[in-house]
Amino acid sequence: VKAALPIPDRPQEVTQLAASFNELLTVINQNAEQERAFTSNAAHELRTPIAAIRGHVRLLERRAAGHPEIIPRSIQFIDEESIRMQKLVDSLLTLSRADRGALTLTSFDLVPIIHETIEEERAVLQQPIEVHLMENVIVFGHAESIQQILTALLDNAGKYSPKDQPISVIVTVNDGWIDLSVADLGLGIADADKPRIFDRFYRVDSARTREVGGTGLGLAIVAQLVKLNRATIRVIDNRPQGSRFTVRFQAGNTNSENPSV
Numbered sequence: 001v002k003a004a005l006p007i008p009d010r011p012q013e014v015t016q017l018a019a020s021f022n023e024l025l026t027v028i029n030q031n032a033e034q035e036r037a038f039t040s041n042a043a044h045e046l047r048t049p050i051a052a053i054r055g056h057v058r059l060l061e062r063r064a065a066g067h068p069e070i071i072p073r074s075i076q077f078i079d080e081e082s083i084r085m086q087k088l089v090d091s092l093l094t095l096s097r098a099d100r101g102a103l104t105l106t107s108f109d110l111v112p113i114i115h116e117t118i119e120e121e122r123a124v125l126q127q128p129i130e131v132h133l134m135e136n137v138i139v140f141g142h143a144e145s146i147q148q149i150l151t152a153l154l155d156n157a158g159k160y161s162p163k164d165q166p167i168s169v170i171v172t173v174n175d176g177w178i179d180l181s182v183a184d185l186g187l188g189i190a191d192a193d194k195p196r197i198f199d200r201f202y203r204v205d206s207a208r209t210r211e212v213g214g215t216g217l218g219l220a221i222v223a224q225l226v227k228l229n230r231a232t233i234r235v236i237d238n239r240p241q242g243s244r245f246t247v248r249f250q251a252g253n254t255n256s257e258n259p260s261v
């Protein structure tokens with residue numbers, strides 16, 4: 001079915017039409033460029049561990065017989081790099097699902113979901129986690145994806161802050177919305193980087209983040225899941241230092257599965 005455009009009969013309308021057409025073209029070109037950049041980044045990110053793995057396989061082929069002492073280190077290296085590839089492929093799949101997906105949103109109590117996620121993260125993170133939350137916080141959203149969002153934000157707080165500095169999870173209830181924040185006392189994020197960290201493959205310092213095992217897709221996935229929850233996310237400086245990410249959800253309705261707004 002073709003959308004029918006009325007043929008404009010005044011020159012002014014033709015000018016307006018041309019302007020809208022050009023705007024549309026710009027958006028299409030930008031999207032195509034983003035697609036190209038994404039594919040090329042993904043290929044590059046996969047190529048690096050593959051090259052490293054192949055290098056160690058060659059090394060083992062040539063030297064393992066004469067120097068068996070090199071074997072454990074090479075095996076460890078190959079293992080680490082394949083884990084890295086696995087993480088990247090998992091992230092790419094999650095992102096592609098989130099890009100296509102739609103979530104069924106309902107009203108439910110956020111509190112048990114948060115406790116469950118934090119208990120899992122306590123086993124993973126070295127930092128102590130402080131929790132500030134009240135009882136019965138009815139949110140409108142999708143429980144599993146909210147757990148994914150919180151896990152990703154906690155993992156980042158863990159990666160980018162010292163091991164002895166606590167990470168806080170704070171929930172505040174307002175009229176019509178609920179804020180879920182994760183605050184750390186780590187490196188912080190420069191103002192210039194704040195809008196860009198949600199971009200796919202963007203990393204503030206790729207050499208360092210490679211060391212901590214980042215893919216640059218974590219926050220891109222978070223941003224997409226936040227959107228599917230009809231929520232918003234922002235990052236500000238934490239006091240006295242570090243970062244504070246806040247996801248703002250719609251408050252749920254205690255009686256029905258519809259949002260109260």
Ligand code: ADP
Binds near residue numbers: 160161202215
């Ligand atoms: P990565 O896998 O590299 O951590 P993310 O998409 O999760 O990728 O984050 C993008 C970048 O944002 C990170 O590389 C890091 O530079 C920065 N970042 C994310 N969370 C934090 C944080 N809590 N503190 C400081 N920097 C952060």
